[in-house]
Amino acid sequence: MNKLSLLDLGFFIAESAASPKHVGGLMIYKRPAKAKVSFAADLYRELLTFTDVKPPFNRIIHFSLTGMPTWQESETVDLAQHVFYHKLRRGKNERQDLYDLVSELHQPMLDRARPLWEMHVIDGLSEARFALYMKMHHACADGVTMMRWAAESLAVTADDHELRPLWSVGRRPNKKRLQQLEEEMTSSLLSDLAGAGKRMLGIGRLAxxxxxxxxxxxxxxxxxxxxxxxxxxxxxxxxxxxxxxxxxxxxxxxxxxxxxxxxxxxxxxxxxxxxxxxxxxxxxxxxxxxxxxxxxxxxxxxxxxxxxxxxxxxxxxxxxxxxxxxxxxxxxxxxxxxxxxxxxxxxxxxxxxxxxxxxxxxxxxxxxxxxxxxxxxxxxxxxxxxPGPREHLYIRGARMEELHPISTLxxxxxxxxxxxxxxxxxxxxxxxxxxxxxxxxxxxxxxxxxxxxxxxxxxxxxxxx
Missing domain, CATH: 3.30.559.30 (Nonribosomal peptide synthetase, condensation domain)
Structure with a gap:
């Protein structure tokens, strides 16, 4: 179990149906040369086979009346509730049509009974293109972290066809970070008081x-x-x-x-x-x-x-x-x-x-x-x-041509x-x-x-x- 920070908790407190608190990204890809028209649909079906969901994509928020909310890891995650397929029909598959669909997908709150993320494969764009739209609750990750994860899951060359969905890559803290967390957990009362004093001094200076x-x-x-x-x-x-x-x-x-x-x-x-x-x-x-x-x-x-x-x-x-x-x-x-x-x-x-x-x-x-x-x-x-990658990234040989951030209000x-x-x-x-x-x-x-x-x-x- 992992406790939320006050800032992460604030995103849950501030959330409402009118103002959901998730961040997202829209990735527009060009199908590889000579690829089948069913490329995006095949990609969607293959994504559903990566059922070993790693943290933090398997975490569910748990609220308690006696303490701070915590993240709890679920043993199984039904990908059919997180990964979706859409196909724009001919004549309604231009850029504005894509933006209209993404606007609709970005509005609803994520279901707190499940891990707080979704991925949508959007097929049928004009000029042999398709898109991936991803959204994740702001309490799970900020924009910098989410984009780093997205970049890590994609290939840096068109020849690398290995599929590495975001949720299938383990992201537990490294040894250095684990040591840092252990030191933080075992810190003395004197250290805590020093930290509080530093915070108060900073607040005083800012005031x-x-x-x-x-x-x-x-x-x-x-x-x-x-x-x-x-x-x-x-x-x-x-x-x-x-x-x-x-x-x-x-x-x-x-x-x-x-x-x-x-x-x-x-x-x-x-x-x-x-x-x-x-x-x-x-x-x-x-x-x-x-x-x-x-x-x-x-x-x-x-x-x-x-x-x-x-x-x-x-x-x-x-x-x-x-x-x-x-x-x-x-x-x-x-x-x-x-x-x-x-x-x-x-x-x-x-x-x-x-x-x-x-x-x-x-x-x-x-x-x-x-x-x-x-x-x-x-x-x-x-x-x-x-900040994002300086070079083009790929998925199954398809080049990501554009990456548009979509935040919360x-x-x-x-x-x-x-x-x-x-x-x-x-x-x-x-x-x-x-x-x-x-x-x-x-x-x-x-x-x-x-x-x-x-x-x-x-x-x-x-x-x-």
């Missing part, structure tokens, strides 16, 4: 930063929660029904901007999102007079740590003040992110975890009491970045955006409630904002004649 920011003695040490503009279609009470949209950018073009401006991937991506969101809101008749505030997950794992569950914090980041100049927007966002990075590095990870829980509880209470339409949101939207946010880099492309996965108007247009605006930034950077760095 001081927030206080200085609130009285405007500092700028962007960390953006304050619950001060974002709530009069936009981006925030409010989360309702049932989902829609999904994507776009992608060439990493070669992104890296050229990074090199010319000495920026990071996050700087460039958030500059595009900031410009796109301002244009989207303008088209909805809203012109913000202050910066957009995003919620941004940060990885709190130590280098090399591969523990299960979640090890993330969520902080608020203020993007650029409204401007029509994309180069200025890039510089403003770079300034914010550098200050946020300095803040994160100056406090203990435990303090960031505690801050995340506190702000999360406030936001969740507002949603449970159906007050999200009336109270200021924690931020305007949530944006996360999950935090309390008070009707839109969540996840970035994922894969095989030379940077993918933007946009998931929203049905109430958010014209989500597809927002994805187009991201492309346009990137084009504007690219032109501004190249014009500014033209060689002198």
């Amino acid at each position: 001081a930063m927030l206080l200085l920011e609130s009285v405007k003695l500092t700028k962007n040490a960390i953006s304050l929660p619950f001060v974002a503009d709530g009069n936009t279609p981006l925030t409010g009470q989360v309702t049932p029904g989902r829609q999904f949209a994507t776009t992608s950018l060439s990493m070669e073009r992104v890296n050229l901007i990074r090199t010319r401006t000495r920026s990071t991937l996050n700087h460039v991506a958030l500059t595009c999102l900031d410009g796109a969101l301002h244009r989207y809101l303008h088209e909805q008749g809203i012109d913000l007079q202050k910066p957009i505030t995003i919620q941004m997950p940060v990885n709190l794992r130590k280098e090399g740590e591969e523990s299960l569950g979640n090890k993330i914090g969520i902080i608020q980041v203020e993007l650029s003040p409204p401007t029509d100049d994309p180069y200025v927007r890039l510089r403003n966002i770079g300034f914010s992110l550098r200050n946020v990075r300095s803040m994160i590095d100056s406090v203990a990870p435990e303090a960031i975890e505690s801050y995340t829980l506190i702000t999360g509880v406030v936001g969740q209470l507002a949603e449970m009491l159906k007050l999200s339409n009336h109270l200021p949101p924690t931020g305007n939207t949530l944006v996360s970045n999950v 935090p309390p008070g946010n009707l839109l969540n955006i996840t970035l994922f880099s894969y095989a030379g492309q940077l993918y933007f996965g946009l998931i929203a409630t049905d109430e958010l108007p014209k989500l597809g247009e927002l994805s187009l605006y991201i492309d346009e904002a990137f084009g504007e930034l690219e032109k501004a950077v190249l014009d500014a760095h033209q060689p002198v004649a």
